[in-house]
Amino acid sequence: MEKFKLKKLDLADALIFSMHANNRNIWRNLTDRFPHPYTEENARDFIKLTLEAEPTQIFGIYVDTEPIGAIGLHPLEDVFSKNIELGYWIAEPYWGKGIMSSAIAQMIAYGFEKFDINRIFARPFGRNIGSIRTLEKNGFVLEATLKNTIFKDGKYEHELIYAIRKSS
Numbered sequence: 001m002e003k004f005k006l007k008k009l010d011l012a013d014a015l016i017f018s019m020h021a022n023n024r025n026i027w028r029n030l031t032d033r034f035p036h037p038y039t040e041e042n043a044r045d046f047i048k049l050t051l052e053a054e055p056t057q058i059f060g061i062y063v064d065t066e067p068i069g070a071i072g073l074h075p076l077e078d079v080f081s082k083n084i085e086l087g088y089w090i091a092e093p094y095w096g097k098g099i100m101s102s103a104i105a106q107m108i109a110y111g112f113e114k115f116d117i118n119r120i121f122a123r124p125f126g127r128n129i130g131s132i133r134t135l136e137k138n139g140f141v142l143e144a145t146l147k148n149t150i151f152k153d154g155k156y157e158h159e160l161i162y163a164i165r166k167s168s
């Protein structure tokens, strides 16, 4: 497995981060909040946002000194406050090297340690076999399949809800 580290993103890395993020094959698996095309300015805005939260919610995925993706936990509010949503992407040349499976394992440990939550969930699109596999390898369980709730890139997609819990 390729060596990588999760660490806080650095504004100085915005250009290279945006070059990796500027990819339709990544964008087509994420919500439309993820811009396409993805500019250096988009990266700067995103990185600034990640630096505001304490404890850190979103980390860069670094190989050597290069940011090649991001993984984050997004806390829910109100009566849903015991839940946190996991989101992630990695640059296409690094797919299939086991990086995300291992990054998710680290984020599960981090999430349950740093946040007062009982459940971490993710919502891959039904056709996103790679994402589903990384979740299942980490003990996430399919809790629901919502048919055609997503409209992305002019097409309906199924929404899968995968979760892992501290206690049932």
Ligand SMILES: CC(C)(COP(=O)(O)OP(=O)(O)OC[C@H]1O[C@@H](n2cnc3c(N)ncnc32)[C@H](O)[C@@H]1OP(=O)(O)O)[C@@H](O)C(=O)NCCC(=O)NCCS
Pocket (backbone or CB within 6 Å): 025, 026, 027, 029, 030, 088, 089, 090, 091, 094, 095, 096, 097, 098, 099, 100, 101, 102, 122, 123, 124, 125, 128, 129, 130, 131, 133, 134, 137
């Ligand atoms: C989905 C994604 C995060 C997977 O990351 P990754 O680092 O390539 O995943 P891993 O290398 O850890 O692979 C985990 C498993 O999934 C499999 N896999 C990965 N991509 C796959 C694909 N496109 N089709 C089938 N299997 C795939 C791997 O073979 C591996 O299985 P194995 O351990 O049984 O061999 C990455 O492809 C990506 O960033 N995609 C675009 C954005 C995205 O989909 N984000 C998630 C939104 S929910």
